Amino acid sequence: MLVMGEVHTGLLQNSGEISESTCRQVLALMAGETVRVSRRPIVHALSPERLTGVDCALPTASRSRVRGVGTVMSRCAVTGGRVAQGSSYVRVVRSEADRRLPWSHYLARPGVVEVLGKAKAADLAEGFTGDSAPGGTGGACLNLGAVSGRFLDLVQASPLLDRRAPFKIPRTSLRWVAETGEPSIRFTLHTEQERTLRLTHPGPFTPAVVDLCEDLATHDWLLTSLLVIVERARIGGTQGAQAVARLAPAIDHLMHLWMPAARVEEWLTPFWESLERRPGFSRQWRSLVDRVRDQVAMNTLALLNATAEAGRR
Amino acid sequence: MTPVHATFGEVAAERRIASVPLSHVSVELGHLYMEDYEAGPDRLREQFARVAPWLATVRALWRERVPGGRARVSTCFLVDDYFSRFSTPAELLPMVLDAAAEHDLTIDYLARESACAHFEDARSGGVELARLVEDRLVDDPPPETDGSRPPVKETGWLCNGSRSPRTTPMQAMGKARPWEPPAQNAKRAHSIFVDVELWDERGPRRTWSCPFLAAVWQLLRLGLLRSDGHVPLPPVALDGGWPRDWDGLPAVVRLNPQAAPFSAYTTLSVLSPRFLPVELAVRTILSQVAVDDEVLRQVATRSESEGVRLEEELVDRISYVFI
Structure with a gap:
């Protein structure tokens, strides 16, 4: 049935x-x-x-x-x-x-x-x-x-x-x-x-x-968890370094785990693919990952600037 | 470029289940306690005299049933060396074989009951068949079991229904509840409630009950057990005569080099009626053992390929003569 x-x-x-x-x-x-x-x-x-x-x-x-x-x-x-x-x-x-x-x-x-x-x-x-x-x-x-x-x-x-x-x-x-x-x-x-x-x-x-x-x-949980972590980091509403510290768990523990349809038999992959078109799990994942990486990059730049300025003084 | 079809495999990701050679029927010629041996060869002779005509009947029935009449029938005998140790293999076992031979019975395989609990040697390493079977028990659920709570268990016991609620008054709860009957899950109008003790523990040592080991023994004879995908305790020939110590004896000894395979599609045990309660307990246990799906499929495919229709439920593959 x-x-x-x-x-x-x-x-x-x-x-x-x-x-x-x-x-x-x-x-x-x-x-x-x-x-x-x-x-x-x-x-x-x-x-x-x-x-x-x-x-x-x-x-x-x-x-x-x-x-x-x-x-x-x-x-x-x-x-x-x-x-x-x-x-x-x-x-x-x-x-x-x-x-x-x-x-x-x-x-x-x-x-x-x-x-x-x-x-x-x-x-x-x-x-x-x-x-x-x-x-x-x-x-x-x-x-x-x-x-x-x-x-x-x-x-x-x-x-x-x-x-x-x-x-x-x-x-x-x-x-x-x-x-x-x-x-x-x-x-x-x-x-x-x-x-x-x-x-x-x-x-x-x-x-x-x-x-x-x-x-x-698995992938829905990863996406949900990454969203929660990004939300908790309060990007833009808190100090850059603090936000990056809050994002660290995502980098350490989650970001490398995204492997959609890795264990799915070939005849079933079209189902994953259709979910990738709408709502687009991987699209959202990539955008979140980019956001995390951008925050880290920005913070690194800020740190480099600060160090350089301190050196000039 | 045409698309390339790639296949990729990982051995550790696959399940490999060995298959086991199978006879049509495995006949147990007797199961005796140590006190029976103590009673001497006459008790053994009596047992074999009773068994002999039944073995002949079973052979004839299977010859009719199997296309071409080539029935594979193997015989076995279980020695109780678990609950008590008596004598030595070198003294006792020749007496058993002689008594059987007097009635033209050949014991193809001889097994040690303790091996159904635990067996260790250089060849097979350590195998705990009883633990293996214990982990495969799936409790018969009473009605209204919806999975929201773990199965109600009395540690070390297994039953075929719902136990009586406790009738002793709880502290400060006042009146005692009147007795309520237990109920069998698959009853027909009235219950036959069975509650079996699987094991007990004194300190760190667990002693498996006789019915539990007998259930393991049935599964072993039906070729339905695997340990890490391997067939546990395959029969071995004895080289160098009977050992002087029970622990020197292999778990299952092949005595007859021409014997049909030890494991079989079905089993028949010829037993004294005093084993009736034990075997009711064995069936209660076996009807709650979930045998590996793949193993069941293997056996079903093999039997179909040679035109033998097997009963689907494993307890229906086991039969007895109580005499």
Whole structure:
């Protein structure tokens, strides 16, 4: 029917970036399973996948009660030794039985939630990504955000991290729904930290779609964080040196991490490209990076001038 | 210039899952406690006398089922060296093999129960199969489990439903709550609630329970375990006779050089009915183990290619004769 997921992204709670080998240890969530690491064009480490059992109502826009039983597939990732993610998703399918089956039935279908009774894909999609989406007050229904949040906490609580992050920045959450159909993508900013993504892709769902959503979430978080840092620097409203000092974390920790679509399969890159045209993530990123660099350059010039003047005196 | 199609790969970014040779069925000829061995060879002979006709039946059934009649059947025997150590391999194991031979039974593979918990040697390094399986447990969720809270766990226990709420009065809370029944999640009208102890710990030492190790043993026989993508504890032939010490014995010994593969699509265990509660616990555990997707696919593809239809759920691949 459809696939729904939620990605939570945050700054790794460590003073500096962590090495590849530390990434491997931090993400070793399961005995006997290896952490997958890719090094080009940026170090990206992915934990083994874990399942969480659920049996609950699914979010619907119509508020009709739809019961789903199955497992949520979750994993954690660390990008550039600096950005941490907890990511979960479920493939929603119709159940062939109208009652709950023995648990082993669901474990034979990892990451699938079976719907008992009637449900419409559009109703579920709207319920999950619409404004009155879960996490809110409405009755208990599938809470992928909580699952992803716990997986992100699991990484952040690793004893290998020193928990002295260089700056404070909120986590962002990206709730996404993917369906098969005419290609389209809709990215929506809700509150400061909440985003939704509706994706229609040709052909059947593959885990590459999850990679795309995680990649978008990483870059949206980078952009959001850089914006926050630039805003906090109060350029123009404060002393140049002070502004530059406030911009320093961006230079030290964020600016080299922008690698859009680096881990996205080729058939899905058109989705990234269309978002690059409108709203133009990279355009905004470049403009912010230029702004940071210009501030540093101006400040350097001012310093050089001051030194030269002091020398003349 | 025509566009160049570039491909780029990174080994560390890929998952490589080894495959394992598979028989059609792995038959466990018996599982005895140390006290059974203490009772002497007669107890063993009794066991094998009971098992022999069933093994013949299984062979016949699989010959019918497999196209061409070429059924691969392997036999195995598990020795309990985990909960108690008794005698030495050199003294005990020839007695077991002799007793089996008296009933025309060949034990193809012999395994140590302690290897299901932890095994270490120069060849395979250290493998903690029990930990590996523990990390793959996915709790059967009671209704209204929506993911907002972590699964309710009693450390070291696993059940198939919701436990009774605590009935002892909390401090300063006044009246005690009346008893409420536990409930099985997938009940049919009435519950059969099962709560299994997986392990206990005394100080730093963890002791895995017999059902948990038996669950590991089933998974090993089904060829569904991998450690870092490798097949853990592949059978090895014994060179230089039986060792004088249990720790000198490989985890799984291949006794018959012509034997069909140790792991199999399905398993059959011929056991005394006194193992019934243990096996109920084993099934409760196994129905909450999430086997690696890739491994399941490997096995499914292989069985389909030779025209054998496997049950989708792993607990349905396990059968028993209680006698």
